[in-house]
Amino acid sequence: MKIKFIPIDYDYFDYNGRTYAKIIGKTNKNKKACIIDDCDTYFWAILKPKTSDKQIKKIQEKIEQVSIKSTNRESKVIKTELHNKNFLGEQVKAIKVFVTNHKDIHEISHKIPMKYIDKRREKDIPFITRYVIEKNLKPLHWYEIDGEFLNNSPEFNGIDASLNVDICIKAEEIKQIKDQEFFPKILAYDIETAEVEIGRSEILMVSLVGENFKKVLTCKEPSKQPYVEHFKSEADMLLAFVKYVKQYDPDILTGYFSDGFDLPYLRARAKKNKIKLNLGIDNSQPVFSRGRMLSAKIKGIVHVDLYRFIRTVYAQYLKSETLSLDEVAGELLGEKKTDFNATEAVRANKIDWQEFYKYNLQDSVLTYKLTEKLWPDLLEVTKIVQEPLFNTSRAGLSSLVENYILHNLNRFNEIAEKKPIHEEISERRSRESVEGAYVLEPTPGLYDNLAVFDFTSMHTSIIVTFNLSKATLLSKKQKNCFESPELEFENKKTRFYFSKKPGFFPTLLKEIFEKRKQFKQEFKKDPNPITKARSNVFKLLSASVHGYQGFFGARYYSLEASATVLAFVRKFNKEIIDKTNKQGYKAIYADTDSVVFALNKHTEKQALELLKKINNQLPGIMELDLEGFFKRGLWVTKRTGDFGAKKKYAMINKNNEIKIRGFETVRRDWCYLARETQNKILQLILKDGNEKKALEYLKQAIKKLKNREIPLKQLIIKTQLKKPIDDYKAETPHITIARKMRSLGLPINIGMIIRYYIAESTKTKKKALVRERAKLPNEPGQYDIEYYLKNQILPSVENIMEVFNLDVNELVEGKQQKKLFDF
DNA sequence: GGTCCTGCGTTACC
């Protein structure tokens, strides 16, 4: 029988000593289906060069006799094949060793005689990755599957009967068909607890939200709300949670930080109550992978922790200062969490349960809507990288890049390099880091008529143009090769050389680069969430490849290639600075891949001609672009010393759009008043170049502060807790506050934003440390006017006004006068 | 008791 099928979740199992793939997905009739399929599993034994055919025959015969016996199965080599392959730029002869059971590949590979073998590779390809490559059944693409319908069949120990699916098929033929629209069945969930430590106290309630489905399950107060269901015990509530998930039968179960909180908490409480959290379609319980970050897997349902996906893949498109559900939902959906302070209510033991239920439900509503909204992005990244959604939704950038590579190696007839293991990783990590990009020190001042040039995908275009990769690195200079600029590497001045024969890595990157261009065009022609997501995925892959090459965990790690990329980055950036200066422009500032310069007496048209001229001289696919013309731009000195501050500037274009970088305005660890005051002052200066008005504004702000007319809300300082509180060596204000919160029994988590304000000293002696004056936002006290003047407002505007020879310190009484003030 | 320097810590830019 034939079905049309979209694979969603991948798993595998052993049967009769062989490894089989078990793929859960949907049919075009919206039925849940399971495909069972076998798959060759193998590794490569790369032969030493010049091994004779006779010797090869002999070694093949020997390998074919290898077998191992473990407690419950016997594994052996099924057959071997000789192939001509590529490996890291070399043509090699390699024996493909087919093995009965994937799990035993490693052990079997260690039993083969090594006399003529140079290297063993692809032992570390996970079974699912192998399966997708071999059978070409890629996640979230559509297929026509022909096979044997399993209905209470004894085959595979009656697997079809043990699974909660509508159809179970043993695949015989798989044919890719045209993609059709697919929208998964999503169920979002969220729990509320009294304690944040996993499993510490009981779960108060669980909310579930799907399409036309809203539930809050609780074992606390009953409610008249139709969506609230009351249970007499936590155990009953948890069982109902499982029951409803199974009844709803989602493709995706999604939470926000649910890998780190909700699911581990549910597991802990289920254990405590001695009940089973059998959410899997085979009634199995969630499996938690070890590692720094837990990953919670449910069989047959893709558990998506949306927070993790947003953090790695989506955060770059967000303006949000934190990735809290509230802020992200606010930005993407225009909808916020319910205004209800759960922590405070629980702590004070004054809980308005009806409000609490509403709040709990809303969290799931937001998570549901966000998952729905980001589905095109989840879909495209999964389709393109070709790993299951469970992995891609949790993957870091390096893993996305690496999996994209692995799934495309066949086209290059290339054997995959191995993953580094412990010693190699620690060796790589211990290495001296390579010099980074160049930043030009600006001359502080206000400038008119600016142009900004920047390189399009600079690192990527350099890798492609100069063929930079692990496999194309030459051990010594050859004629007709690419030569790096001189650079410092391991404390020595040196150069690296790269082959001109295109390597698979730069070639693959060139494809990514071109696809990025192509899909950007596609999006422009047909703007919709899917074309946008597709374009963004290639943009992300393209931008991440350079970082990947320098990442110690990468299969294709090459610090030499990475150092060379950066040497070229510095060289080309400096060249553009020189060229613009030589043509009578004035380079004001430059950072990595961009140069800002004053047009001086030149016209914009002339600047564009210069751009064209530079582009004609640039090698390969390197390209310089016009970022824009700006009518004004401001650079300031560093707070310490008379140097121009890097990574801090503000510019305005002809549409009066302002671009602010690095200034306190864009830093979340400054209070709102300082940020807003600085922002206003930058606007006044840039819009009409009027520093007098700016000064007037500043005076008003200072006056309000001095009169205590500024609400405390605008004076809250926010700092993130980046590690466990007891790991800190320095006692800074935010650590003091975090400790205070802990002693009050308030939840303290890594990653949380600590909020506080600076109050007047209660000590009679002056000069108390800042941390001694720091108070929680709801702690009674008077804010310290002097602190906010001297440590927040003035520092944020001082260097800006200094450009106009104005000394703002003189606006504050009692402060020593440094300069004469003339306005 | 002030000034200078340094290390820690956070956040931003690209």
Next chain:
DNA sequence: ACCGGTAACGCAGGACC
């Protein structure tokens, strides 16, 4: 530990006078 180098700058604490 899951891209990483360059950079600004506040706070705290010790050296020094």
